[in-house]
Amino acid sequence: MKFHNLYSFFKGTALLCGVVLFPLSCASVVQDKEHKIQYWLTKGDESIKLQLQAPIRFVNTSNNLQNIEIDDTQKFQYIDGFGYTLTGGSVEVINRLSSSKRKALLNELFGSDKNSVSISYLRVSIGASDLDGEVFSYDDLPEGQTDVSLSKFSLAKDKALMAMLKEILAINPKIKIIATPWSAPVWMKDNGQSKGGRLKPEFYKTYAQYFVKYIQGMQKEGIIIDAITPQNEPLHPGNNPSMYMPSEKQRDFIKGYLGPVFKVANIKTKIVVYDHNCNKPEYALDILKDPEAYQYIDGSAFHLYEGNISALSTVHDAFPDKNLYFTEQWTGAKGTFNEDLNWHMKNVIIGSMRNWSKTALEWNLANDPKYGPHTTGGCTECKGAITVSDRENFTRNVAYYIVAHASKFVPAGSQRIASTQTNYLSTAAFKTPAGKTILIVQNDNKAVENFNIKFAGKIATVNIPGQSAATYIF
DSSP states (O other): OOHHHHHHHHHHHHHHTTSSSSOOOHHHHHHHHHTEEEEEEEETTSSSSSEEOOOEEOBSOOOSSEEEEEEEEEEEEEOOEEEEEOOHHHHHHHTTSOHHHHHHHHHHHHOOSTTOOOOOEEEEEESOOTTSSSOOOSSOOOTTOOOTTOTTOOOGGGHHHHHHHHHHHHHOTTOEEEEEESOOOGGGBSSOSSSSOOBOGGGHHHHHHHHHHHHHHHHHTTOOOOEEOSOSSTTOTTSSSOOOOOHHHHHHHIIIIIHHHHHHTTOOOEEEEEEEEETOHHHHHHHHTSHHHHTTEEEEEEEEEEEOTTHHHHHHHHOTTSEEEEEEOOEETTOOHHHHHHHHIIIIIIIHHHTTEEEEEEEESEEOTTSOOOOTTSOSSEEOSEEEEETTEEEEOHHHHHHHHHHTTSOTTOEEEEEOOOSSEEEEEEEOTTSOEEEEEEEOSSSOEEEEEEETTEEEEEEEOTTEEEEEEO
16 A cells, blocks of 8 residues: 555544544544533523534543433333424415425424424314314304214315325324314304304214214325324313313213224224313313223323423323323413523423323414414414414524424434433433433523533533523433
8 A cells, every 4th residue: 555545544534533643543432422412402592592512521520510310221101292283374374485495494394304303293173273264164064054974074174284294294204193173063062153162962973973084084185193182172162163071071972972983983093081281180080080981092181271280190190001192382472482491391391291291292383473373263372383474484483492402302202211300400301212312401590500410320510501491412
């Protein structure tokens, strides 16, 4: 071999290993890389948003700082994913973007490359939610008419939603979808209106078949509905649309109609109860206590507009073989980035995970600068993760970063493992299918918190700015 080739060889090896001509061995560099922690940060003051920071190294020396200890021998629930509700309004505003911007946004949200946040779970409405441009069901009729055979059932009103779901599935074929109605068709209700009222008992069987036709219709379009809840916020009949469904009625509907009809139709979609606030865990418990209903139920779903996130653990402790899902929390027009980032990271992302949830979903994916579209009587202050202002421009809002701190790093199939907490530091830790360890930390203190990450006999000394969120990968 000629000298200049030897020189090139050694020079290349040296550069590869991070020094020039007098390198450590490559084995040492590889070992060093294995002892580094990748670190992504978002600060409440918005000066840093989901930015990669300088790596942190594990060392063998000890100190007197507080510790966050991770124990991967203690294992908890598997994770289905992190994401949002893809409302009809979200679809409408995203479709206002130019073709190139729209494609770029969908890839950023649902892709798996280094520039994506890798959303892995979506919620959709069965019929209209209050963040659709109009109220509709899949079987709307003139006043006074009924359609017990559901001969006029049609998914046509959700044509745009289904088209976008197909695009998303092309980007991420493994994304899971949970679906929930805001209301039954008005002719099935005792008040004949989209807002409030109850499902008439004589239409329980028809409504169960309505779910079957929805799931089968979506499947024909190549869209698999992984789970449904019988009613969004069943104790809040003041929205438009909405429907009141107390626990005893949901119990009777599931055990007498929905469960048996799913069984006969060979529907594998999971039935998840409740889908409302943490202040009423007894709603889910009352249904799960019924042996006939119990056999059809996969788990229960929660929001956190009232109550404490620990309600999920209350249900888990009573029925540990049933799953938990966190399915909705909004960020509003009057909230600040700092307040929302820290409250949601502590309660929705970390809190739901530490209390056995398989999902953590924020509310609306996208809307316009005036918080539309929404129905008459729907939410007028719900802020999407994305604001679409015109054909070429959109803004990433606080809910984007809240979800991204988990979705980008904790893929579906990850398993939560044990992590300790301190007075100011909230934590959740995971082991990914690829074997990586992920630690999410939120600092509730206004001041910097210095601490150690302790894992497998190693220590890394870390500081996290006040009122900030960080994700560590190693």
